[in-house]
Amino acid sequence: MSTASFLLIGPFTQVVTMADLPLTGPLLDEALPIEEQAGVLVQNGKIVRVDAFAYLLPEAEANGYAIQWIEEPMVLLPGLIDAHTHLCYAGSRAKDYALRIAGKSYLEIARSGGGILDTVRKTRKASQAELEQSLLQRCQRHLQEGVTTCEVKSGYGLNLEDELKMLRAIQNVSQQQPLELVPTCLAAHMVPPEFEDGATYLKHVLKVLLPQVKAEGLANRVDIFIEDTAFDEADALRYLKDAQELGFDITVHADQFSTGGTEVAAHVHAASADHLEASGEEEIHLMKKAGVVATVLPGASVGLGMHYAPARKMLDAGLCVAIATDWNPGSAPMGDLLLQSALLGAAQKLTMAETWAGITYRAAHALRLTDRGTLVTGQLADMIAFNTDDYREILYMQGKLKPSVVWKRGDLIKN
Numbered sequence: 238m239s240t241a242s243f244l245l246i247g248p249f250t251q252v253v254t255m256a257d258l259p260l261t262g263p264l265l266d267e268a269l270p271i272e273e274q275a276g277v278l279v280q281n282g283k284i285v286r287v288d289a290f291a292y293l294l295p296e297a298e299a300n301g302y303a304i305q306w307i308e309e310p311m312v313l314l315p316g317l318i319d320a321h322t323h324l325c326y327a328g329s330r331a332k333d334y335a336l337r338i339a340g341k342s343y344l345e346i347a348r349s350g351g352g353i354l355d356t357v358r359k360t361r362k363a364s365q366a367e368l369e370q371s372l373l374q375r376c377q378r379h380l381q382e383g384v385t386t387c388e389v390k391s392g393y394g395l396n397l398e399d400e401l402k403m404l405r406a407i408q409n410v411s412q413q414q415p416l417e418l419v420p421t422c423l424a425a426h427m428v429p430p431e432f433e434d435g436a437t438y439l440k441h442v443l444k445v446l447l448p449q450v451k452a453e454g455l456a457n458r459v460d461i462f463i464e465d466t467a468f469d470e471a472d473a474l475r476y477l478k479d480a481q482e483l484g485f486d487i488t489v490h491a492d493q494f495s496t497g498g499t500e501v502a503a504h505v506h507a508a509s510a511d512h513l514e515a516s517g518e519e520e521i522h523l524m525k526k527a528g529v530v531a532t533v534l535p536g537a538s539v540g541l542g543m544h545y546a547p548a549r550k551m552l553d554a555g556l557c558v559a560i561a562t563d564w565n566p567g568s569a570p571m572g573d574l575l576l577q578s579a580l581l582g583a584a585q586k587l588t589m590a591e592t593w594a595g596i597t598y599r600a601a602h603a604l605r606l607t608d609r610g611t612l613v614t615g616q617l618a619d620m621i622a623f624n625t626d627d628y629r630e631i632l633y634m635q636g637k638l639k640p641s642v643v644w645k646r647g648d649l650i651k652n
């Protein structure tokens with residue numbers, strides 16, 4: 238093995254490794270594992286060791302390892318993981334936003350043929366190349382803001398051709414640039430205008446689209462929006478069980494405006510139930526019993542001017558809580574994970590440790606990824622460094638302090 242491929246990065250004032258913390262329940266800031274004046278030894282995109290820089294340096298010098306010197310006070314954390322987005326879309330819904338702040342609700346706009354179906358019309362018209370171009374730009378922004386892994390859903394095609402176009406665009410963009418995209422098939426976002434009822438459309442998706450998605454290796458995850466304006470619980474349950482039979486992991490848009498979705502998610506032991514603004518004690522209990530990750534989406538609450546999901550209660554009840562942007566053109570166009578997490582933390586009284594867990598290793602768990610989210614031996618060297626000497630400054634600045642250095646699999650992406 239060539240020693241030349243070893244890279245020592247440091248010294249960092251603090252390395253917040255997120256090592257050995259529990260997957261579920263409350264976390265105190267005192268529990269955060271922080272290495273001071275530390276360095277990170279990297280090889281082949283993975284972390285070999287995190288240790289005192291003073292110990293690592295002589296080894297690096299003796300063996301001729303490359304050294305990336307960090308000249309200023311910096312705090313290092315795992316790269317952020319955004320576990321729920323609709324980043325692939327065409328067009329804007331600024332018009333919906335204007336209607337909403339003038340008093341119309343999200344569901345009223347959806348019922349009158351706007352909302353998601355408006356983006357469906359625009360996305361169907363866009364070519365795959367156009368979708369790739371706008372997705373690429375959003376990926377670049379996410380990377381600059383410290384997101385190194387990002388889930389992306391289809392769901393604005395709602396037919397074979399356009400759902401495949403979206404998923405192929407997501408796959409291509411994932412291969413073209415450093416931000417790793419985790420694709421999810423959300424053909425069950427709405428009933429498309431060509432179909433009269435949800436059940437018939439879902440049967441069609443199961444028969445025609447999902448086998449093709451599997452055959453092309455375009456996604457391993459299936460999602461469904463359970464809500465009055467989308468799909469009901471009974472149809473969703475049948476669909477998700479059949480999708481599981483086809484080998485897909487499951488995630489669910491649940492309890493955004495009304496309850497019912499978490500019951501379905503618990504029934505199929507979904508990897509995660511996402512949104513959860515309407516969830517109460519019963520729903521929290523169901524998720525806990527079934528081991529479903531609760532992914533909360535503060536960006537949708539901000540975008541729609543509504544209350545946050547009860548993240549504090551969820552943590553106190555022993556859930557694994559992940560936090561994601563929901564970046565989409567309708568309910569959550571902002572897409573700033575750090576800012577939104579800081580706002581959620583302030584409103585829901587989350588400790589800084591709970592917020593960081595929700596956008597690092599607990600978000601990885603929501604996506605069933607085991608190779609990222611902490612800075613420990615063997616994990617991907619996905620890392621972000623902030624120009625400060627105290628990790629608490631970052632959430633305190635509520636999103637205004639962005640990472641100044643970003644590494645993806647050990648490669649320097651932003652400096």
Ligand SMILES: N=CN[C@@H](CCC(=O)O)C(=O)O
Nearest residue numbers: 353462537563565566567568
């Ligand atoms: N609620 C359903 N889906 C998206 C919104 C998509 C849209 O409005 O375009 C969400 O997660 O918030």
